Amino acid sequence: MSIANYIRNREDMGGFTVGQWMNMREIINHQEDYSDEWDTTVNWYDARLQKRYFEPMKRIELNAQGEGFSLATIHCSIIEHFASMVQGKVFNINCNEHSPSYEYKFSGSHFKNFIETYDPFREYFNSLTSATSMFSSADFYSNVRCALLHNACTKNNWRINTMSCGYANPEMKIMILESSGVKRLYRDVLTSKLGEFLQTYKHNLKENRTLRLYFARCIDTICEIQPDPNNFSWWNDEV
Numbered sequence: 001m002s003i004a005n006y007i008r009n010r011e012d013m014g015g016f017t018v019g020q021w022m023n024m025r026e027i028i029n030h031q032e033d034y035s036d037e038w039d040t041t042v043n044w045y046d047a048r049l050q051k052r053y054f055e056p057m058k059r060i061e062l063n064a065q066g067e068g069f070s071l072a073t074i075h076c077s078i079i080e081h082f083a084s085m086v087q088g089k090v091f092n093i094n095c096n097e098h099s100p101s102y103e104y105k106f107s108g109s110h111f112k113n114f115i116e117t118y119d120p121f122r123e124y125f126n127s128l129t130s131a132t133s134m135f136s137s138a139d140f141y142s143n144v145r146c147a148l149l150h151n152a153c154t155k156n157n158w159r160i161n162t163m164s165c166g167y168a169n170p171e172m173k174i175m176i177l178e179s180s181g182v183k184r185l186y187r188d189v190l191t192s193k194l195g196e197f198l199q200t201y202k203h204n205l206k207e208n209r210t211l212r213l214y215f216a217r218c219i220d221t222i223c224e225i226q227p228d229p230n231n232f233s234w235w236n237d238e239v
Contacts, residue, residue, distance in 0.1 A: 013048055013222060013223060014049075015044040016048065018224075021044075021223050022223075025219075025225075028216065029216075034207075034212070038205070042215075045215070046202060053078055054191075054194075060074075061188070068161070069154070069160060072148055072187050072190075079114065079121075080107060080114075082118075082201070083111060083114035084218055086118065087114075088214025088217050088234075088239070089103070089104050090102055091103075091104060091105070092104070092105060100237045108138075112141050115137050119197070120174065120193040121174070124174065124175055135177065135183065143155040143158050157181050160185050162186060162187060162188045164188075172189050210239055213233060213234040220232075
């Protein structure tokens with residue numbers, strides 16, 4: 001093994017090393033059903049998110065002085081990541097009409113489709129499934145997600161608050177639309193809901209083989225492993 005490969009295999013991905021995943025993927029590639037090996041892999045993934053996202057968010061929250069934008073920016077990153085995991089999507093800036101269907105180049109439709117379709121967001125954004133939908137996914141994408149990432153702010157009357165700020169939110173909603181037009185995103189509620197989503201996702205992985213294949217594809221991507229549809233079924237364009 002070359003020195004470069006040795007170093008790469010020992011690279012810590014947060015809850016596991018690239019080398020550990022390289023070995024495990026050879027095993028689970030031949031397992032149709034959920035197994036102890038799959039469970040180990042899913043727990044690695046959970047540990048990665050806890051170490052790289054959820055635990056840092058808890059530390060930021062302790063500051064309680066102007067941390068809302070920082071946390072909401074992290075939230076948007078996690079939302080887009082979850083959108084990729086549940087759909088088996090891989091971001092590729094060079095994606096074109098000849099690329100596999102699992103690749104995407106533009107985040108807009110990817111992000112918006114996820115929050116319109118999946119709990120805990122769809123009650124806020126999907127008017128087809130919720131009679132109480134009062135928010136636009138395009139508005140949230142442009143004026144929260146993109147505004148935070150590109151301009152370090154929110155726009156179009158969006159505010160980042162907490163349950164302790166004093167604004168009425170008796171049902172602990174993720175977001176509230178006030179009669180004034182102000183839209184309040186409760187970042188502490190969203191942190192909790194994203195944690196719940198992760199636990200539901202882990203449960204669904206046990207029941208859904210296609211979701212597991214999407215999962216493996218995305219873990220390969222995180223570890224910068226090139227697509228190999230001839231040897232790993234999760235790299236087939238349609239799984």
